[in-house]
Amino acid sequence: MSEGADAVSAEAPGRGIPGAESLPDDLLAAFVRYEEAILADDLARLDAAFAPGERTMRGDAAGLLVGHDAISAFRGTRGGVPARVIERIEHRELAEDAALVVSVSRYASGGTGLQTQVWQRTDGAWRITAAHVTPRAQALNRAIWRTVGDPLFQGAWEGPLAGLTVAVKDLFAIKGYRIGAGNPAFLDSVTPETATAAAVSDLLRGGASLRGIARTDEFAYSIAGDNVHYGTPPNGALPGALPGGSSSGPASAVATGQAEIGLATDTAGSIRVPASYQGLWGLRTTHGLVPRQGLLPLAQSFDTVGWLTRDGETLQRVADWCLSYGGSESTESVYGESGTDLPWRFLVPTEMLETVEPATRAAFEAFLTALAASPDAPPVDTVSIGDLDEYVAPFRSVQGAEAWRNNGDWLREHPGAVGPAVAERFRAAAAITAEDEAAARRALEPLAERLAALVDDAVLLLPTVPGPAPMRTSAGERVDAVRAATLRLTTPAAVAGLPALSMPLLTVAAQTGPAPVGVCAIARAGTDIALVRLGRRLAAAAVPASGITS
Numbered sequence: 001m002s003e004g005a006d007a008v009s010a011e012a013p014g015r016g017i018p019g020a021e022s023l024p025d026d027l028l029a030a031f032v033r034y035e036e037a038i039l040a041d042d043l044a045r046l047d048a049a050f051a052p053g054e055r056t057m058r059g060d061a062a063g064l065l066v067g068h069d070a071i072s073a074f075r076g077t078r079g080g081v082p083a084r085v086i087e088r089i090e091h092r093e094l095a096e097d098a099a100l101v102v103s104v105s106r107y108a109s110g111g112t113g114l115q116t117q118v119w120q121r122t123d124g125a126w127r128i129t130a131a132h133v134t135p136r137a138q139a140l141n142r143a144i145w146r147t148v149g150d151p152l153f154q155g156a157w158e159g160p161l162a163g164l165t166v167a168v169k170d171l172f173a174i175k176g177y178r179i180g181a182g183n184p185a186f187l188d189s190v191t192p193e194t195a196t197a198a199a200v201s202d203l204l205r206g207g208a209s210l211r212g213i214a215r216t217d218e219f220a221y222s223i224a225g226d227n228v229h230y231g232t233p234p235n236g237a238l239p240g241a242l243p244g245g246s247s248s249g250p251a252s253a254v255a256t257g258q259a260e261i262g263l264a265t266d267t268a269g270s271i272r273v274p275a276s277y278q279g280l281w282g283l284r285t286t287h288g289l290v291p292r293q294g295l296l297p298l299a300q301s302f303d304t305v306g307w308l309t310r311d312g313e314t315l316q317r318v319a320d321w322c323l324s325y326g327g328s329e330s331t332e333s334v335y336g337e338s339g340t341d342l343p344w345r346f347l348v349p350t351e352m353l354e355t356v357e358p359a360t361r362a363a364f365e366a367f368l369t370a371l372a373a374s375p376d377a378p379p380v381d382t383v384s385i386g387d388l389d390e391y392v393a394p395f396r397s398v399q400g401a402e403a404w405r406n407n408g409d410w411l412r413e414h415p416g417a418v419g420p421a422v423a424e425r426f427r428a429a430a431a432i433t434a435e436d437e438a439a440a441r442r443a444l445e446p447l448a449e450r451l452a453a454l455v456d457d458a459v460l461l462l463p464t465v466p467g468p469a470p471m472r473t474s475a476g477e478r479v480d481a482v483r484a485a486t487l488r489l490t491t492p493a494a495v496a497g498l499p500a501l502s503m504p505l506l507t508v509a510a511q512t513g514p515a516p517v518g519v520c521a522i523a524r525a526g527t528d529i530a531l532v533r534l535g536r537r538l539a540a541a542a543v544p545a546s547g548i549t550s
Contacts, residue, residue, distance in 0.1 A: 167261070220267060386450065
């Protein structure tokens with residue numbers, strides 16, 4: 001036992017802790033064994049400390065875990081706790097074989113936390129049947145934020161977005177700050193920005209305030225949400241799961257209630273994936289609709305700006321302002337169809353439905369059944385869009401060629417500066433020839449035309465991603481497989497430059513509890529405001545199945 005052992009004597013373990021004298025000897029001994037195990041991150045002993053079965057519970061700020069297996073799965077993602085001592089215990093007998101134990105932890109690095117546990121004695125042994133952990137106060141979660149304030153920068157005092165705060169992905173220019181791109185070496189190598197990106201200024205002029213600069217996966221070249229330099233932001237909907245990337249920081253900030261709006265980018269799904277993983281609304285806008293001045297690019301042919309919110313009403317406020325004549329600073333983002341409604345008719349791509357996991361497909365089909373039974377039921381048909389790999393392969397060639405042109409010189413000057421997974425993607429990108437890129441662009445043209453024709457008088461409807469967010473402990477092969485399947489669902493909209501809206505309308509089972517999965521609607525170019533409006537109508541029609549507020 002580390003520092004916590006100092007509070008436990010060899011003759012009477014735990015008796016030196018204030019309040020421990022009220023505990024029965026065998027309960028105190030069980031409590032001390034648990035504390036030893038948690039400091040040592042001994043997963044087997046921790047599993048043994050919790051009562052088996054589906055009624056055992058554990059909760060903290062990340063959410064509620066129900067069932068021994070869910071608790072065990074989450075614990076494997078945590079990686080232990082910092083060194084601490086138990087400085088006080090309070091004990092109340094609930095019954096002959098049941099007790100409430102509340103303990104105060106003091107951490108070696110500062111701060112205190114609280115553990116509230118219900119212990120029950122069965123078969124002669126005390127085990128935890130319910131626990132709630134109150135962690136020490138954290139001024140700044142560096143996995144989510146690069147810098148943060150309350151606010152960091154005040155927007156206009158009046159406007160349609162007044163009172164809302166924004167987490168800005170660390171790819172946008174903010175005057176006086178450097179762009180970090182999720183990499184500390186890059187942050188150190190660049191100079192502070194002399195002007196603020198138009199997409200940020202639009203929000204501030206509408207009354208929103210800048211809460212802070214939020215983390216991104218390195219150079220936005222990932223959809224998992226992990227970062228080897230700063231850590232993995234928490235998933236605000238599913239404890240122990242990946243948050244989704246590359247807009248991981250803004251998504252986590254919004255999902256955990258630290259901001260109302262996430263300003264983000266989407267090249268191959270970087271808004272839609274974290275929206276699905278964390279139960280958010282996420283809009284990838286029509287390519288070129290929102291100004292990209294002041295945005296560090298990954299692949300200009302597909303990069304788009306968009307937003308993440310916790311509800312459809314807030315997303316509507318943002319889209320109405322930023323995509324209207326009154327909100328935008330640039331005619332590039334003026335939206336000409338704000339008063340138009342999209343057709344209330346949907347097409348489900350069969351190839352995409354065949355790509356998703358069985359539980360997701362079942363949930364999506366149940367969603368369609370509920371939609372068909374609603375008073376506002378729309379026509380829903382199936383359609384073929386062709387082999388999905390025919391979209392992914394040329395997309396990745398063009399994306400990789402552009403990513404290498406944008407970042408290759410810097411990467412050559414800073415060998416070893418990026419994490420292994422991103423480095424491997426850049427190595428593959430460096431090998432793409434001009435001929436490869438040209439052939440890929442030619443291959444994408446008819447695919448884009450095919451999709452544009454399909455959404456001329458209908459809206460595509462599909463699961464946003466194959467399934468719930470993978471666990472943070474998932475093996476690399478599992479994450480790679482999920483990434484490949486995800487790109488089959490996300491790249492078609494990017495290929496055609498179409499707006500795509502992810503809505504949190506499905507729930508499926510995952511290791512640590514019920515998990516959100518998004519439903520994605522893809523519409524014709526330039527109909528972004530109407531698409532959000534349609535999404536809210538869709539969510540309202542499906543409310544008996546989804547329970548989601550629009």
